[in-house]
Each structure stands twice: as structure tokens, then as C-alpha cells.
Amino acid sequence: MAIMFVRAQVISRGAGRGIVAAAAYRHRARMMDEQAGTSFSYRRGSRELVHEELALPRQIPTWLREVSAGQAVAKASEVLWNAVDSFETRADAQLARELIIALPEELTRAENIALVREFVRDNLTAKGMVADWVYHDKDGNPHIHLMTTLRPLTEEGFGRKRVPVLGEDGKPLRVVTPDRPNGKIVYKVWGGDKETLKAWKIAWAETASRHLALAGHEIRLDGRSYAEQGLDGIAQKHLGPEKAALARKGRELYFAPADLARRQEMADRLLA
Secondary structure: OOOOOEEEEEEEHHHOOOHHHHHHHHHOOEEEEOOOOEEEEOHHHHHHEEEEEEEOOOOOOHHHHHHHOOOOHHHHHHHHHHHHHHHOOOOOOEEEEEEEEEOOOOOOHHHHHHHHHHHHHHHOHHHOOOEEEEEEEEOOEEEEEEEEOOOOEEOOEEOOOEEEOEOOOOOEOEEEEOOEEEEEEOEEEOOOOHHHHHHHHHHHHHHHHHHHHHOOOOOOOOOOOOOOOOOOOOOOOOOHHHHHHHHHOOOOOOOOHHHHHHHHHHHHHHHO
16 A cells, blocks of 8 residues: 655765765666776666656756766766766765655556656756656565755756855845844755755655545545654554565564554554
């Protein structure tokens, strides 16, 4: 059944991760890490790859348009993330944000692709963000991996991670303080913060629920936290592909006592 599962993580060198290797794994492809001079190949898992796209905003710099035009998705992804890797010089640089999102099992593959495209268009590319996403399905556990850059695109490569907040007049907002009578410019993180992630979860739930309704399904998703839903302290654990497959076959699953207690409490409170 459809579950509300959206997890965000940052891919960073500080955690010992490489962005090109991460992209190769998600695309189930071979890619060359130009900075490390190392090739990564994950083609053995290609049967899990259902679909892949590199969604770009309407306005993109010339360099990205030229390197992505006519290229296979995985190749364009390789070029993009090598450019990011080359631009970031810090040893602990944050390279990308990834969203892992469970797709509704009730929808067909074509319907899920349409769902993801709408979410990406309205929440990412419309705001100037790149969305490199892949659709995986292993043992009936459909989900996407979506990676986006943490800097805006520019003709020179990439811009700053912190950008001024603009007012209605298009000028940077300023906060006047005693020591700064002309005002201090207000900045925001271009790639989004915790509030952005909360907004994305709400948007995903609303978009998925609409697509489920259009397909004739009554189930709906809720992007609010359990606390906001009045279910504070209750966590619904993602089953993973193995347990999800067993559950669909009607097999009895074992849960640790604490996990079982949380699930029972959730059921009781939902039925109250």
C-alpha cells in the first residue's frame, strides 16, 4: 500500500562520500570520477532501474545546455556531478541533497513517473533547481532517489550557497540595527533548509494523493509530522524490500517488542 516515506540526506566529502560514485550507483551505470581518476560501474543492478531523468530549470547556463544536449541521461548526470565535484574545493564540502521517496504501489509505473514529474516541476525546477532522479523497483518496493545541487547554476559554473532574500521590489531585504543604520542584508540558504524540507513533504503528500485520486484510489497521504497529526511519539518504520515482499505474501512478520508496541498504539489511536 502507499506509505508516506520521504527521507532527506546530504552527500558530502566529510562523510567520505563521492558524488560521482553516488550518481553512478543510482543510475546503475558506469561513470568516471574525473577528480579521483576512478571509474565506477554499477550496471549489474540495471534490472532495478525503471526510469531516469535529469530535469533542468527553464533557464540554464550555456555550459550545461551544451554538455547535456543529445546525451543519455546517465552521461549528462556524469557531466553535471563532475562539474559540482570540480567546483567544490573544501575537503568536507557538501555536494548534493538527496531525497529518497517511496512511490505508491497502487499506481502503475507510468502513473508514478507522471507523479514524480509534477512534483519535480512544481517544487524544484520551477525554483531554478536541477533534479537528477531515478526510479528503482526491487521486489515490489518502488521508490525514487532524487539528487539536487546545493548551489544555483551560473554561466561560470555555480553560485553561492547563501543568497539574499529579495523584497517585492527585487532588492535585498535589510534589517536595521543600531550598529547598522543602513540595514543588514537578510540571507537564506539557496538549496533549502528544514522548513523547505517540511514544505516538500507536504507537497509530495498532496501531489501523490491527487494522483491516487485521479487513478481511482481512496487512500491519501499526509505529509505532516506525527506530532502535527496528533500521533506524537509514534514512528512508522519503513519495512524495506525484504519485509515488504513478505508482507504482500501474507507472511507473519516479527517485530521487536518496542516496535510492535508503537504499531499497536498507532492502530489504537487511529481507530479511537
